[in-house]
Amino acid sequence: MKHIEGYLRVSLFLSEMGKLSGVFSLRHFLVLSLALNVALISRVVYEGENWREEQIRALMADASEKSAHVSMSSPPPPSPSTPSSMAVTSTEIKDDGERVINLDHGDPTMYERFWQQMGDITTIVISGWQSMSYFSDVKNLCWFLEPEFAKQIIRLHKIVGNAVTDNYYIVVGTGSTQLFQAALYALSPPNASEPMSVVSAAPFYSSYPSVTDFLKSGLYKWAGDANNFNKDGPYIELVTSPNNPDGSIRQPVVNRSGENLVHDFAYYWPQYTPISSPADHDLMLFTVSKATGHAGMRLGWALVKDKEVAKKMTSFIELNTIGVSKDSQQRAAKILQVISDSYEPVGNPKQSGPFFHFSHSMMEERWKALRSAVKQSGLFSLPEFPSSFCNFLGQAFGSQPAFAWLKCEGGIEDCGNFLKRHKILTRNGKHFGASPEYVRVSMLDRDESFNLFTKRLSSLHLSQSKDHEKESP
């Protein structure tokens, strides 16, 4: 039964996709449909009646898991024999209110389902004697950048149209967090009398202050909300767009002489926001974690206009980690290649599904479910996003960010604490330079977590908030 339901949902998804087809032809859907049919049939054949049982067992295991680090608990990754289910609607889920739902981190496990369904097409094989040297390409300024990964980065940006790559240097990093530090190092003069100020408009990504300041560097120093910044002299402004945590589209706010901009484009991909034009700023950061969901690879890349800045960033990574895992670069090259192949299928019989269409549709569904839960509860509010045209998907839509910037209404002063009492872990607004009435909620967790979250959220009403107020001193 479940398999047939799943199949119907996929067919429905495909027919919906057909309507919004811009760069995407019916032939793509036919091939995808066939691929998914094969995947579903083999699931029936190989797993038969055990499938539902396995799903329940996975949920049970999840529920009973007691994490040593409460702030870091997450469901165990699926094993090949227990793939995630197709989307389960929240009405099908029983919630006894006891299971801890951890949406504090932006762990992108939502994407596992897509890659599972793609089967072996993204599998890589690495022999024991491969990738032993420190060096990837001694002729490249960034000598530890794997040439195939560089090629696939450029190809994907050209297909998606979210960034210009011509005349840019690519610097690879152990996630965009390392590249962010490399950028601070590269943009700060080595012999200044005091550290360079680093600012970002609130609400800003909660890690910026701690990552900037944890080593008490004499080169750079966190200087807080860009909206309140009024110091003379050179500074670095971090422009995250769409923004983490609130999903807003951002421009620099300080706009003074001595400006050094770092554009964090972790979320400038079509599943999260309309791609309006190819970005062409001086220093742009991207990360595999949020683009394809492969956070465990710890990979990011920077597109850098100025050669000296690219050299200094490379130098940072050389001093910090002597390069970046080749294994992950090779794996990422394969993942990006498969995504690009699915949009450039000419003469390629091995194409996979259309990744951005699938993930865009998932995010759309999740945001609908969240807004519906918020409405049903009456205790919360969410930002609204204006619709704009996406050149890549060929349609207009409003942003559907990787995080929900949820506000507690009804006089709840600490939204994070309130949700924690209901065993929903989120990140408190105060970590983002904002009010504790806000929390950031990951929208990228596995289906089971997300569905349980919307179900529980929809059941929270004013009476519970009042009970809570009475109980708290």
Added chain:
Amino acid sequence: MKHIEGYLRVSLFLSEMGKLSGVFSLRHFLVLSLALNVALISRVVYEGENWREEQIRALMADASEKSAHVSMSSPPPPSPSTPSSMAVTSTEIKDDGERVINLDHGDPTMYERFWQQMGDITTIVISGWQSMSYFSDVKNLCWFLEPEFAKQIIRLHKIVGNAVTDNYYIVVGTGSTQLFQAALYALSPPNASEPMSVVSAAPFYSSYPSVTDFLKSGLYKWAGDANNFNKDGPYIELVTSPNNPDGSIRQPVVNRSGENLVHDFAYYWPQYTPISSPADHDLMLFTVSKATGHAGMRLGWALVKDKEVAKKMTSFIELNTIGVSKDSQQRAAKILQVISDSYEPVGNPKQSGPFFHFSHSMMEERWKALRSAVKQSGLFSLPEFPSSFCNFLGQAFGSQPAFAWLKCEGGIEDCGNFLKRHKILTRNGKHFGASPEYVRVSMLDRDESFNLFTKRLSSLHLSQSKDHEKESP
């Protein structure tokens, strides 16, 4: 012909190995011999007469390669269709003196040959949907440490006997360079009035000063040669043993109150030095790069006695790179497992060759060749190492370090410059807090480079040194 020569060399190697067999039985050699036979036969079958041609082509390509970064040039990694040859003796090589031999970095490409010969036994396969989450084990203090990698680290230390692991925390890092910084961060008090002094006895690893100081941290600061350190208060002493660059066995030299020791055990493996006892210091660093030769993985681990120090090191890596590549950890787990399996073969039909016996023998051969070249030339000298008993190999030998600490004699003041004129790139002694009469030379490059190096070195005589002196102002 070449194939038969190769086969004979392997057989000779095996029979030599038989003599020094301590923990190692004849049965191991038989299985290894069979495995190598299969490897050699398939090489003949699949590559036939093209093999010699390919080898020459690779050398030619190498020679003509013009590196953009002179200091980073290295031979291109072999492709599956052009495996490295079996050892080529220096007498077989023609040296026109024009090819640049870059032994500046300790790039451990020497090990490729071993892993190529092991065939598919260390191959790993990673599916597109695996290792997507940031988290590896939420119950572990180091939540981004892959459990299988942790298990294989402990197993290997127990087999080799080079470090105690009971009651230690394991922290994984993007190479031991990142772990070194994590250690400085963890051992420095967060609110001290001035940065903690970091010292190491000269000659010390050339990266220590720059890695300590590049961010101008307010937490810690390079304070130079430990032998000259006389400041009061807490300090961090780096004890590298065997030492990089000179291979000496080291103990702390400051020995004052407020001592914080970091033991860098990158080279405490039986191919480089006798394993006298399991090390049990407070904070010990290891790296895959020099243990197995997989520098491209960018992986290291720390064994840490104190829980709070391990927590702070984990926190450093969380802030710096949000964890460590899972792909590389999985690959490293496989490599370590295969090595351990080769020493614990009971009931394991898939065992590979005896890695440490092979690499020990290679290093022994290389040091013999280097000492012979130095003798023939008359222009250089090398440190001598006392023989001591290795519990792992069951025999006594003198250290055969990963680097040669070469001194120019005969009045040559700048050894690095002298060798550079003869197109041999090394690292100047002054980078190690020592005299420029010394250079550090990597002993871990591919056979072709190493053999060319010893050939060229043996041909340098006093007359050339005099010519050089005349030419230079």
